[in-house]
Amino acid sequence: MVAAGIGFALPAGEVLCLLGPNGGGKTTLLRTLLGLIPPLAGRVRLGDADIRALPRRVVARRLAYVPQATPGGFAYPARELVAMGRAARLPLLAAPGRQDRQVAEAALARLGIAHLADRPVTELSGGERQLVLIARALAQEAACLVLDEPTASLDFGNQALVLRQVRDLAARDGLAVLMTTHHPDQAFLVGDRAAVLRDGRLEGPAPPEALLTPDRLRSAYGVETAIGALATAEGPRWVCVPLVRGTGGGGG
Template sequence: MKLAAHEVRCGYGAQDVLRGVSLELREGELYGLVGPNGAGKSTLLRCLYGAQPLSGGEVVLGERPLPRWGRRAIARVLGVVPQRSNPAFPVAVRHFVGMGRFAREPLLGGPTREDERAVDACLAELGLVALADRAVDELSGGEFRRVLIAQALAQEPAVLLFDEPVQQLDLKHQLEVMEFARAFARRAGASALIVLHDLGLAARYCDRLGVLHAGHLVAEGPPDATLTVELLRRVWGVEASLERSPATGALHVVPLREARDA
């Protein structure tokens, strides 16, 4: 399913965080949203699933603008993996993942057998079967990230949005999450958008990158064509060398020093 932002503007108070951003997430692709701290990446992500009121422009999911979808209907096609989640009471992993089924359960009946089977499948897919009965507050960072992904997957979405999913994960878990995101985007009718800080991972895994800088989308396209020394200087304010990794064939960014005039 298609997800598109048209001239999205959004601000906290008077200061605009997004100043007219347009992008389109196409079926089958993994889209990486990158940019320096404070560029508006997380805000844009929140706009894309209706968590943030817009001050201008619109977000279109499928054929309809987001406000014309009900909240339950959105949750059935669009899943979000947030940076963090703090359940007030330490529920078991199985139950926490099961709450991803909410929008597909009967409104007042709670989960059915079908929902339970779907949860089992998600637990298996993310390798969480052994942890299913553990309380969510006893997990490591990497484990809890997998639980958050499993919860979003339980929604059976066509579109998945990831908000900095590899932050604070070790190398192995970073690869795990990126592999999952790419595999998800390759499913029939699916697509995924991922907010990343690590440009190397972004260049290696994403089909297209969007570079957000001070509320504007300043560059967009395939990683090889998008990431340039000039862009890194202008947007991130660093002198960097771009090298191609012989092992992966992907661009690798080596930051050298702060640029004199950012």
């Protein structure tokens, strides 16, 4: 999918949630923002520099990517996988030193998973693996995180665990976070702003409550939705519910 007319800035301390249907251009946009493919027009800037003018090692020091969690083919202990995030800050072929390992241990502790440090990542749950990948990104000490559907395939509890950490990384640590998701509820929960990418065109960014309307979600996903505020102990929370019409009754 070739996108056009894309333009936005992501300041420190903000979570931007990017939504859109499959095939709408999200993957192409992420790859462009990460500097993996060149833009056909315009520029991607990291701070005051064009990403194309920066060496890849410099990009990795400023921009960290968190893919969807996968089991992986190697049973690395979690602390070793997290320490790999230091690669961009080491000489070629050098092993992590004492300070690098301290940074990795601090990243594990920051996400509350220090107790998993010696566990092989192949034996962790999906949510635990995702937190390990986020810890690896934190070990890069980059100012911006790009997360590709960080809660994909996670159960309800692990989704909440990962989303809580995403919110804290922006609010407490001041990181800029770009997160793709298919769930409007997640944008309402953790997003400062949201954007919808479909047919190669971007709508937004704007506050989730202003952008994610039933009409826009219908256009993007082809489903009717109901959106409203739910009273909670922490104040009102916006929720989004798809309206699925069944073909039969279920009562007696």
